[in-house]
Amino acid sequence: xxxxxxxxxxxxxxxxxxxxxxxxxxxxxxxxxxxxxxxxxxxxxxxxxxxxxxxxxxxxxxxxxxxxxxxxxxxxxxxxxxxxxxxxxxxxxxxxxxxxxxxxxxxxxxxxxxxxxxxxxxxxxxxxxxxxxxxxxxxxxxxxxxxxxxxxxxxxxxxxxxxxxxxxxxxxxxxxxxxxxxxxxxxxxxxxxxxxxxxxxxxxxxxxxxxxxxxxxxxxxxxxxxxxxxxxxxxxxxxxxxxxxxxxxxxxxxxxxxxxxxxxxxxxxxxxxxxxxxxxxxxxxxxxxxxxxxxxxxxxxxxxxxxxxxxxxxxxxxxxxxxxxxxxxxxxxxxxxxxxxxxxxxxxxxxxxxxxxxxxxxxxxxxxxxxxxxxxxxxxxxxxxxxxxxxxxxxxxxxxxxxxxxxxxxxx
Numbered sequence: 001x002x003x004x005x006x007x008x009x010x011x012x013x014x015x016x017x018x019x020x021x022x023x024x025x026x027x028x029x030x031x032x033x034x035x036x037x038x039x040x041x042x043x044x045x046x047x048x049x050x051x052x053x054x055x056x057x058x059x060x061x062x063x064x065x066x067x068x069x070x071x072x073x074x075x076x077x078x079x080x081x082x083x084x085x086x087x088x089x090x091x092x093x094x095x096x097x098x099x100x101x102x103x104x105x106x107x108x109x110x111x112x113x114x115x116x117x118x119x120x121x122x123x124x125x126x127x128x129x130x131x132x133x134x135x136x137x138x139x140x141x142x143x144x145x146x147x148x149x150x151x152x153x154x155x156x157x158x159x160x161x162x163x164x165x166x167x168x169x170x171x172x173x174x175x176x177x178x179x180x181x182x183x184x185x186x187x188x189x190x191x192x193x194x195x196x197x198x199x200x201x202x203x204x205x206x207x208x209x210x211x212x213x214x215x216x217x218x219x220x221x222x223x224x225x226x227x228x229x230x231x232x233x234x235x236x237x238x239x240x241x242x243x244x245x246x247x248x249x250x251x252x253x254x255x256x257x258x259x260x261x262x263x264x265x266x267x268x269x270x271x272x273x274x275x276x277x278x279x280x281x282x283x284x285x286x287x288x289x290x291x292x293x294x295x296x297x298x299x300x301x302x303x304x305x306x307x308x309x310x311x312x313x314x315x316x317x318x319x320x321x322x323x324x325x326x327x328x329x330x331x332x333x334x335x336x337x338x339x340x341x342x343x344x345x346x347x348x349x350x351x352x353x354x355x356x357x358x359x360x361x362x363x364x365x366x367x368x369x370x371x372x373x374x375x376x377x378x379x380x381x382x383x384x385x386x387x388x389x390x391x392x393x394x395x396x397x398x399x400x401x402x403x404x405x406x407x408x409x410x411x412x
Contacts, residue, residue: 029106095156
């Protein structure tokens with residue numbers, strides 16, 4: 001008994017020493033247990049330890065399935081199997097992966113090496129208009145589909161670089177902070193409309209384009225934008241935040257007063273903004289709450305969770321009220337898409353994690369949603385990684401980090 005106890009004590013001591021040594025290299029190791037805005041709730045039907053364990057257990061599965069390193073020396077990319085046709089990687093996924101890995105540093109002792117590999121892949125696929133923006137998609141042979149960018153991927157990559165600077169500093173192999181400032185300057189020049197301060201779809205959009213005053217609703221990431229405003233000192237990021245909050249408020253009131261939903265795509269922002277027409281870009285549901293807009297509750301709610309912006313809470317509170325009523329507080333009744341009036345899209349009454357998980361982040365903004373949030377957490381945990389594709393599982397991964405209290409802003 002004495003020998004077993006001694007060995008066990010020695011093992012625990014070695015683990016603690018290893019963690020302590022590693023913690024000196026990582027400024028904000030997972031788990032962080034961030035103090036969110038006052039009034040924010042987390043799932044209360046499980047302990048904090050269970051929340052943390054759920055995150056890193058799913059991270060291990062997510063990493064094994066989607067993180068790949070066969071693109072080139074020292075490069076890593078996020079494999080978008082089952083979500084993007086014949087494409088192997090898209091900038092959206094690369095951005096998600098870079099954010100996730102930076103936040104899981106401390107738990108994942110290889111996080112910086114992996115993050116740098118993701119960064120090298122991003123740099124190996126520059127857009128045609130700027131070397132700091134990423135070409136939006138690569139084929140199975142890692143050839144760029146075309147040289148255009150996608151704003152959502154670039155925004156997440158920029159945010160991840162600021163996370164990396166906060167985690168590891170910028171005196172090593174990669175100057176994360178300088179790279180962040182460079183991509184932010186490129187985004188402001190190529191992907192922000194200088195008249196409406198809306199977020200354009202890509203760097204292919206120019207003043208002569210028919211879609212110059214259009215946007216994808218899920219590209220509005222106000223928590224990211226606030227960090228960019230502080231990091232750069234550029235007041236134009238504040239204008240992007242203010243103008244898009246006003247835009248979303250207008251769209252909710254005019255087109256979705258009862259449900260509070262936003263459409264996948266928005267047209268004519270310079271005049272009187274309207275939901276996109278059918279087949280505007282991706283499908284006949286482009287003007288509905290579909291596979292792009294399903295991210296809106298998460299993207300918007302995060303601004304109140306982290307920064308306390310009450311405009312965020314006002315937008316997602318309308319959505320919370322509607323989704324709880326339409327599902328009768330049963331997560332199993334969440335459908336994979338809705339009209340802006342809040343009606344199910346016919347033939348879409350099946351589970352889609354990309355719709356379910358963001359509603360859980362939105363629920364965090366008010367204590368009256370506690371039972372609903374608890375039900376959502378339990379429901380989400382009942383699904384394993386084999387039941388959804390890259391898109392649903394990766395959104396789940398990021399949302400679990402937020403739900404567990406481990407999401408943080410690199411600059412406040």
